[in-house]
Amino acid sequence: DVYLAPLIEDLKELWEIGMDVFDANRKEVFKMRAMIFCTINDFPAYGNLSGYSVKGHKACPVCEAGTCHHQLKHGKKTIYLGHRRFLSRNHPYRRLKKAFYGHQEYEDAPVPLTGEQVYQRVKDINVIFGKTQKSAADKNVWKKKSIFFDLPYWQSLDVRHCIDVMHVEKNVCDSIIGTLLNIKGKTKDGVNARLDLIEMGIRDDLHPKPQGERTYLPPASHTLSKLERRSFCDCLHGVKVPQWYSSNVKKLVSMKDLKLVGLKSHDCHVLMQQLLPVAIRGILPDDLRHTITRLCFFFHAICNKVIDPDKLDELEKDAAIILCQLEMLFLPSFFDIMTHLIVHLVREIRLCGPVYLRWMYPVERYMKILKGYVKNPYRPEASIVERYIAEEAIEFCSDYLSNEEAIGLPKSRHEERLLGKGTRGVTVKTNMDRDAVLQAHLYILNNTDEVQDYISIHKEIIRAQHGRMTEQRLLLEHNKTFPQWFKQQVANDDSVSQTIKWLALGPNFNVICWSGYDVNGYSFYTKSLDDKSTVQNSGVMVVAESMHFSSSKDKKPKLAAMPYFGVIEEIWEVDYTKFRVPVFKCKWIDNNSVQVDKYGFTLVDLNKLKYSEEPFILAAHAKQVFYITDPASKSWSVVLQGKTVVHSDHNKELNSDVSETPCFSSGLPELNEDEIDDIHATRTDHYEGIW
Numbered sequence: 001d002v003y004l005a006p007l008i009e010d011l012k013e014l015w016e017i018g019m020d021v022f023d024a025n026r027k028e029v030f031k032m033r034a035m036i037f038c039t040i041n042d043f044p045a046y047g048n049l050s051g052y053s054v055k056g057h058k059a060c061p062v063c064e065a066g067t068c069h070h071q072l073k074h075g076k077k078t079i080y081l082g083h084r085r086f087l088s089r090n091h092p093y094r095r096l097k098k099a100f101y102g103h104q105e106y107e108d109a110p111v112p113l114t115g116e117q118v119y120q121r122v123k124d125i126n127v128i129f130g131k132t133q134k135s136a137a138d139k140n141v142w143k144k145k146s147i148f149f150d151l152p153y154w155q156s157l158d159v160r161h162c163i164d165v166m167h168v169e170k171n172v173c174d175s176i177i178g179t180l181l182n183i184k185g186k187t188k189d190g191v192n193a194r195l196d197l198i199e200m201g202i203r204d205d206l207h208p209k210p211q212g213e214r215t216y217l218p219p220a221s222h223t224l225s226k227l228e229r230r231s232f233c234d235c236l237h238g239v240k241v242p243q244w245y246s247s248n249v250k251k252l253v254s255m256k257d258l259k260l261v262g263l264k265s266h267d268c269h270v271l272m273q274q275l276l277p278v279a280i281r282g283i284l285p286d287d288l289r290h291t292i293t294r295l296c297f298f299f300h301a302i303c304n305k306v307i308d309p310d311k312l313d314e315l316e317k318d319a320a321i322i323l324c325q326l327e328m329l330f331l332p333s334f335f336d337i338m339t340h341l342i343v344h345l346v347r348e349i350r351l352c353g354p355v356y357l358r359w360m361y362p363v364e365r366y367m368k369i370l371k372g373y374v375k376n377p378y379r380p381e382a383s384i385v386e387r388y389i390a391e392e393a394i395e396f397c398s399d400y401l402s403n404e405e406a407i408g409l410p411k412s413r414h415e416e417r418l419l420g421k422g423t424r425g426v427t428v429k430t431n432m433d434r435d436a437v438l439q440a441h442l443y444i445l446n447n448t449d450e451v452q453d454y455i456s457i458h459k460e461i462i463r464a465q466h467g468r469m470t471e472q473r474l475l476l477e478h479n480k481t482f483p484q485w486f487k488q489q490v491a492n493d494d495s496v497s498q499t500i501k502w503l504a505l506g507p508n509f510n511v512i513c514w515s516g517y518d519v520n521g522y523s524f525y526t527k528s529l530d531d532k533s534t535v536q537n538s539g540v541m542v543v544a545e546s547m548h549f550s551s552s553k554d555k556k557p558k559l560a561a562m563p564y565f566g567v568i569e570e571i572w573e574v575d576y577t578k579f580r581v582p583v584f585k586c587k588w589i590d591n592n593s594v595q596v597d598k599y600g601f602t603l604v605d606l607n608k609l610k611y612s613e614e615p616f617i618l619a620a621h622a623k624q625v626f627y628i629t630d631p632a633s634k635s636w637s638v639v640l641q642g643k644t645v646v647h648s649d650h651n652k653e654l655n656s657d658v659s660e661t662p663c664f665s666s667g668l669p670e671l672n673e674d675e676i677d678d679i680h681a682t683r684t685d686h687y688e689g690i691w
Contacts, residue, residue: 001147008150011036015152035153040162040358043338050161051122051144058141059337061161062344065141066110073199074192075333080340083327085109086320093321096677099328101202112347115155122146158351163341166265166359169299171338173268176276176292179222179334180284181229182690183259189222189690191215193333200332205682217690221288221329221681225688228283229258235279235631236260240536242624242642243523245661246270248534265364273300274640274664275628277599282632287680291325293599297668298322302345303355305660316346328680356660420582420619422573425515425529432511440574440583441507442483443616450500454489458482498578508575517571517582521644522624524584527567538568539625540586541641542617564611565589565604565625565639582619587612600665602639603630640664 014034021032039049047054052061057069057078068082084094084105094105113121122145148154178186194208194217209216217223224232237253247267252260263271277293284292298318301307319342327335345355352358373387374380445451455478462477463469469477483506490496490504515529516537525537545561566586573580590610595603606627624642641662 001144004147008147011151036148036151038157038159038162038352038358039148040164040360040363042164042167042360043341046161046163049146049148051125051142051146053141053143054337056141060340060344062112062347063110064113070200070332072192072196072333074195076192077333077336079332079335080337081327081332081335082107083320083323083340083343086343087317087324093324098677098679100324101200101332115157115160118142118160119145119149119155122149159348162348162352162358163344164360165299165303165345165355166269166361166364168338168341168345169272170263170265170268171336172295172342173272173276174263175334175336175339177260177263177271179330180224180280181232181259182223188334189217189220189331190333191217193331196332203679203681205679206331214691219683219686219689220331221285221683223683223689224283225686226258231283231631232279233258233260235281235628236275239275239628240530240534240626241270242537242539242626243535244645245535245626245642249275250534265361272296273303273661277664278601278628278638278640279631281601281630281638285683285685287325288329290599291322291329293665294318294668295322295326297663297665298342300661300663302349303660305354305356307349307354309350312346312350315349319343319346330681420517420519422512422514422571422582423516423518423523424525425513427513428510429513430510432509434509436585437507437509437511437574438483440572440585440616442479443614444574444581444583444618445483445486445503446479447618447621448499448503450497451486451503454486455482458485502576502578505576508577510575512573512575512580514571514573517619519582519619520622522622522642523645524568524571524619524622524624526571527569527587536626537624539565539627539639539642540568540584540617541565541623541625541639542621543623544617562591563594564591565594565602567606569615571619583616584619584622585615586617588615596666600667602666603636604639605635606637607635 011034014032018031018033020029022029041049043054046052046061050061052064053059054061057071058065058067059069059078060067060080068080068085070079070081071077072079081101082105084091084100085107086109087093087105089108093100097104122142125140125142125145127144146154148160154160174186175188177183179188181187182189191208194206197203198207206218206220209218219225233253233255237250237255239249241249247264249267249270252262252267254261273296277296280289280292283289298315301311301315323339323343326339349355370384370388374383375387376383446455458481459474459478462474462481466474466477487504487506490500496504515526517524523537524540525533525535527538530536530538541563543561543563566588568584568586570585572583572585574583587609588611589604589606590608592610593605593608597603604627625639626642627637627639630636630638643661
């Protein structure tokens with residue numbers, strides 16, 4: 001609070017008095033007032049700023065006195081259960097006994113305190129700063145009145161301090177992976193955790209069994225056999241992601257010890273949002289696999305940049321059900337305070353807006369920049385201040401040199417590359433197959449907006465000449481004769497655009513080929529370059545509208561949009577003298593070998609290829625995907641979509657440090673909420689327990 005005092009004075013002035021600011025649009029001065037919306041920090045700092053004790057039995061600042069806790073005797077830690085209270089009053093989970101902890105649940109969820117209620121609790125607390133002797137009789141969970149209450153509007157805010165989703169996601173990811181792989185120091189299972197089951201009088205089948213000097217722990221639902229641990233690690237060890245998607249996942253996997261090491265916050269983010277649901281395919285009991293997949297789906301949904309307010313109630317209900325299912329499947333020691341905080345995340349979205357505007361990724365990354373300013377380790381604060389002021393002065397001066405290009409400042413590799421730019425391995429092929437070049441030329445004509453009117457006229461001419469021709473034969477005749485007809489039509493018309501003129505003249509048969517190409521915010525590689533790289537940039541998807549025929553005699557084909565998946569074999573720039581058109585020559589997967597399973601995963605068989613007569617697509621139409629070998633069936637691969645590095649609006653201020661990635665699933669099945677009142681936390685399909 002002492003360090004925050006100058007900031008609070010400035011914030012009070014901004015709110016009560018305001019500042020005169022010039023409106024350049026209206027050419028007038030107006031009074032600007034500002035307020036602090038909320039604070040965002042990790043959980044220990046949450047306690048420091050709010051004055052609430054985030055340790056002990058009442059560690060949840062939202063539930064406060066209503067926090068449902070249990071002190072483990074052998075694990076010597078406090079756990080936070082009772083998530084059935086957040087379900088509806090008539091939910092079937094409330095009536096279960098054996099599946100949970102031997103009793104039914106009748107209590108309601110605690111009501112969060114308002115700002116006024118919190119202020120009434122802390123306004124009379126007398127705080128003595130410094131190291132003082134703590135009174136043993138002092139059991140108040142509120143330790144001080146936060147200095148933020150000096151702001152006149154602070155007690156009117158519903159949410160004053162936000163729970164950081166980045167840290168919640170990382171802690172939950174560490175707990176799940178540590179428990180599944182039985183990583184020492186990270187697992188929530190062990191002898192003490194099993195002894196606490198005896199103390200609580202639950203789950204007799206999981207009680208430890210002394211055998212001589214060793215103790216055998218029977219397999220719980222989350223206990224993986226050695227074969228399953230190897231399958232999990234093999235899957236992640238073989239993952240190659242697109243450039244800028246994440247760190248190199250292979251380096252995080254220790255195949256010797258069968259565990260993950262060195263996970264950073266963003267690694268956990270990528271695992272929870274994309275890779276973990278794939279890695280657990282084919283292992284674990286169905287109910288646990290479904291619950292973990294559903295949890296990953298929940299984290300992806302709340303991290304979206306656009307969230308439908310009408311779906312928040314459903315998300316809040318899902319969070320409570322997922323936590324209840326985790327209670328049925330994991331040991332009580334799994335449920336630390338960070339796992340409990342999941343149940344409150346949707347409430348804060350409803351009151352404060354999307355997560356990506358108030359998580360700590362930008363803050364943590366800026367802290368790295370500030371630490372880089374330190375050149376004198378004996379005076380770190382002064383180093384940061386000096387370099388920060390110098391940088392601010394340079395940025396101020398650069399506003400008056402907006403038309404000049406700054407020297408020495410790095411640029412994004414994708415800046416000015418949305419329309420396409422070659423990056424690696426350029427060659428000019430002079431002996432290119434003419435038929436292949438003409439095939440690419442035809443595809444370019446068929447997919448150029450300015451040519452569409454000519455295509456319609458040409459098809460009508462063919463239809464008039466051959467009245468009984470089927471649509472399939474008409475399309476073949478059109479593809480055969482259109483380029484020459486188009487050239488003749490344009491040659492007699494002086495009013496057409498330069499683009500149409502050069503397209504009609506046809507391409508140069510000397511083709512520029514690239515191994516790497518940046519377009520649409522993606523970095524694409526050819527398959528041959530991919531094989532030598534640590535990333536996977538050759539996967540491609542295009543959504544194409546095409547005529548679909550049931551047979552060669554079908555007279556009523558249907559126009560439908562379908563996704564096609566493939567791998568880039570070559571990258572061409574087709575030369576039309578005045579401009580070049582980038583196209584990808586791909587090997588396409590047979591759509592009959594594409595399926596969507598019950599979890600919404602898109603699966604493809606990379607060995608079954610088709611459509612060799614139509615290998616080309618425009619680079620501008622390409623979307624990036626990457627393939628992961630399905631652990632449940634090695635002949636199939638799971639398709640995940642890449643993410644763009646930049647956006648076409650060029651709005652750098654809204655780039656929020658972590659780009660949004662499409663969901664790993666097109667839609668999960670409904671949650672099974674009609675459970676039988678029995679113990680679900682055991683495994684009987686293998687007997688490889690823990691020693």
